[in-house]
Amino acid sequence: MSKSNMSKRYSAEFKRDAVALVRSSGRTVTAVARELGVSPEGLRNWVRQDDTDRGEGPAGALTSAEKEELRRLRRQNREQQQTIEVLRKATVFFARESDR
Known part of the structure; x- marks a missing residue:
């Protein structure tokens, strides 16, 4: 199986901490992703979802709670x-x- 087809599951706590690190470090998403060993696009999605959950996302974007419902x-x-x-x-x- 190729690396791109292998999806890792990360805990909500790990994602929350990764997003907090992006926000507090002043470094790029790519740099933080490299340090954590995660996909830059995945981390970028987590940051985007966090923005949406905090009411700062694009109009019409679903929050995590809405997606779960x-x-x-x-x-x-x-x-x-x-x-x-x-x-x-x-x-x-x-x-x-x-x-x-």
Whole structure:
């Protein structure tokens, strides 16, 4: 597997500390990323998301809480659609059985 396809997961605390280091050090995102051993683009995304979470992001950008709620609602919607499909099939099955 190539390096670009390998996604590392970092804790929220690590991300928070990395963003704080960028903000307090006065160094570039690239320099801090190199020091921490993370992708500069990944760190840049964390800084951008932190801006959004603090109400300083671009108009229409979703906060972390909003993104999590959207994920939760999409998962719930998917589960409900599956339940509806099972009930629809059961209804068709039992309607056929009662016609016999």
